[in-house]
Amino acid sequence: MNADLDLLVSLNDHETPQSVAERAVRAEELGFSRVSMGETTGWNIVPALTLAAERTEHLGITNDVISPFGRSPAMLAQTALALHDASDGRFRLGLGPSSPAITERWHGLEFDRPLRRVRETIEVIRGVYEEGTPAYEGDIFQIPGLNYEREVPENPPPIDLGTLGPKATEMAGRFGDGWAPQMFTRDGLEERLEDLERGAELAGKELSDLRVSPIVRGIAAEDRERARSLARKAIAFMLGAYGPYYGNSVAEQGYPDVVSEIREAWGDRDTDAMAEALPDEVLDELSPAGTPEEVREWVADYAEVDGVDAVRIGFVNGMTEEDKETTMAALSDLV
Known part of the structure; x- marks a missing residue:
């Protein structure tokens, strides 16, 4: 590298x-x-x-x-x-x-x-x-x-x-x-x-x-699944709860519906639903x-x-x- x-x-x-x-x-x-x-x-x-x-x-x-x-x-x-x-x-x-x-x-x-x-x-x-x-x-x-x-x-x-x-x-x-x-x-x-x-x-x-x-x-x-579960929760939280900027940016990069669903779940403070709303495709784009x-x-x-x-x-x-x-x-x- x-x-x-x-x-x-x-x-x-x-x-x-x-x-x-x-x-x-x-x-x-x-x-x-x-x-x-x-x-x-x-x-x-x-x-x-x-x-x-x-x-x-x-x-x-x-x-x-x-x-x-x-x-x-x-x-x-x-x-x-x-x-x-x-x-x-x-x-x-x-x-x-x-x-x-x-x-x-x-x-x-x-x-x-x-x-x-x-x-x-x-x-x-x-x-x-x-x-x-x-x-x-x-x-x-x-x-x-x-x-x-x-x-x-x-x-x-x-x-x-x-x-x-x-x-x-x-x-x-x-x-x-x-x-x-x-x-x-x-x-x-x-x-x-x-x-x-x-x-x-x-x-x-x-x-x-x-x-x-x-x-x-x-x-x-x-433990691959555990690693991906932790990353999914973290990335979803950043998209939905860290103010508007990260979510807006990722929405503009092609994932407005994903960000919208994560934000909706954050409105209910449902962190499990936030993670579930982040598909593998987007997780793989944003996180190793x-x-x-x-x-x-x-x-x-x-x-x-x-x-x-x-x-x-x-x-x-x-x-x-x-x-x-x-x-x-x-x-x-x-x-």
């Missing part, structure tokens, strides 16, 4: 940030190129990222993804530069538009013009990177500016964007250094890569200048789930999409530690 293999770690699977770092160490031992983790309403992600960076030597460190509503652009730049130093330059900053639920019900802010906020946030961060100041005049941010107190590195952390829709993905190509999409079929990913390439061209870049690392969630286990050999074949095939630089593997809910080790070990054969 020519593409890299990344590991997406769920903080909720761990009792301490130190345990997250232990998973990163194991990922490095197995040959994964990069470890990433997300932040929603649980831990602040920075301690776990710092510990993972301190305990590994070559493994890339990434966050998937920080909300621009939860931290100021200047604080995001400070965070990225601190993690750059902690990891000896192995850190990539992940940003995404976030969602109404997290923005309004956790951060207490209005989910207003999210794409504009992301764009301006990137421009402020790059101002700190390039000029040593967040001084900026925009539609959302008006910042007089102070000077960054430390020397800015020659190669500051790249900025990856987690987006789904065509306009947002074009923005990722134009203003970002990488793209980390999620819940795309192979055909859907190929189509959306056209939007990414168009954005890159607007900035005078090529698609090859961006690190494309789609996220897929799956499980490898000798089955025996170790099947999962290896799925990931290797997905990695062959032209323009993909890495496949980022995440776990599904309900997996045991043995399941996680089996999944990581199975995929390490692709490295």
Whole structure:
């Protein structure tokens, strides 16, 4: 497999940030190129990222993804530069538009013009990177500016964007250094890569200048039916209960009736019916789930999409530690 293999770690699977770092160490031992983790309403992600960076030597460190509503652009730049130093330059900053639920019900802010906020946030961060100041005049941010107190590195952390829709993905190509999409079929990913390439061209870049690392969630286990049952429940939950975006995206990729039926079941909070509404065809399009050999074949095939630089593997809910080790070990054969 020519593409890299990344590991997406769920903080909720761990009792301490130190345990997250232990998973990163194991990922490095197995040959994964990069470890990433997300932040929603649980831990602040920075301690776990710092510990993972301190305990590994070559493994890339990434966050998937920080909300621009939860931290100021200047604080995001400070965070990225601190993690750059902690990891000896192995850190990539992940940003995404976030969602109404997290923005309004956790951060207490209005989910207003999210794409504009992301764009301006990137421009402020790059101002700190390039000029040593967040001084900026925009539609959302008006910042007089102070000077960054430390020397800015020659190669500051790249900025990856987690987006789904065509306009947002074009923005990722134009203003970002990488793209980390999620819940795309192979055909859907190929189509959306056209939007990414168009954005890159607007900035005078090529698609090859961006690190494309789609996220897929799956499980490898000798008990094939159990693995597929866990994956089916997890994918159905993401389509029906994770706000509108993943479901809308998969509906637009050709499965509107499936998404509608799953959402109807979620309206009754019937998670069993949600899983039953997800047919094998769609599960197989979205998730590597089955025996170790099947999962290896799925990931290797997905990695062959032209323009993909890495496949980022995440776990599904309900997996045991043995399941996680089996999944990581199975995929390490692709490295």
